[in-house]
């Protein structure tokens with residue numbers, strides 16, 4: 001029994017925040033942002049929207065593309081670092097919105113690698129025969145945990161959600177292998193210190209902006225490129241595949257320069273790499289499922305193709321998933 005992605009869907013909020021808008025907010029320029037990150041604009045959620053609302057829209061879009069109905073779903077997993085509230089899980093809010101009573105529901109926090117950690121968990125449940133149909137979502141409102149006065153981070157992030165409906169199959173297709181890694185010794189490179197049991201919310205944590213993302217961008221950048229190259233090579237070697245056999249690489253969209261540098265080191269032509277960071281910025285756990293959905297809609301993923309997903313982010317965590325579509 002294998003797990004295959006039966007359908008994908010995505011949703012991004014209507015409001016567009018361009019680099020030119022950011023020029024009016026902090027000391028930055030469209031040119032700097034484009035050259036250093038590849039980002040032109042990002043989406044910002046409306047005040048009334050939360051992670052489960054974006055997740056719900058992405059899920060609806062996915063259900064439109066398959067005969068599988070919400071009532072068939074046995075487990076809902078949401079990957080997020082910007083959920084509706086610390087608890088209950090955003091997946092429970094989503095379960096309620098979908099009108100489901102029986103599906104199990106939980107969130108996972110693996111930052112930008114969250115969707116791939118989620119695919120690995122879903123794969124395990126399906127292969128073991130525990131569940132046959134799983135809804136997996138990456139949903140983020142990073143705009144809510146961004147310091148809009150910090151030019152080194154606020155130009156990077158955006159909001160959005162992407163969904164995948166997974167089902168059991170006997171066919172020779174689906175998730176082939178998943179590779180999860182973490183190194184907690186480097187947690188400080190990318191984190192949000194406030195709001196947990198270490199620094200519960202107080203006037204002081206708000207004053208010190210501890211409820212916002214802190215990132216040592218340059219160090220993270222260098223580790224990301226090195227690590228992702230190694231991970232892709234390991235994934236392909238374990239599956240006895242050559243780089244030339246990959247039809248599409250779908251990387252986490254953190255920085256166009258990270259994507260290009262990784263592709264160059266691996267000698268993968270950029271035409272075989274999915275890039276949409278220009279439109280959405282870094283949407284953490286939502287970035288890969290949004291990119292995957294766009295790739296599917298653009299006809300860039302065909303039956304039998306080998307597609308490799310890879311991500312790197314806070315934790316530090318990094319992960320890859322090889323799929324035969």
Ligand code: UT7
Pocket residue numbers: 027028029032033036037112151152153155190216217218219220221224253254255258282284312313314
């Ligand atoms: O999603 C999880 C993983 N995330 C990542 O992997 C992100 C990794 N990091 C990055 O994408 C990049 O490091 C950044 C885009 C965050 C920064 O690019 P960089 O090339 O590493 O720049 P830097 O941090 O070394 O800063 C270079 C200069 C500095 O000025 P000085 O010290 O050289 O005078 C910064 O103050 O750029 C300045 N700078 C800016 N200038 C204009 C930083 N942010 C901005 C800005 N506009 N928004």
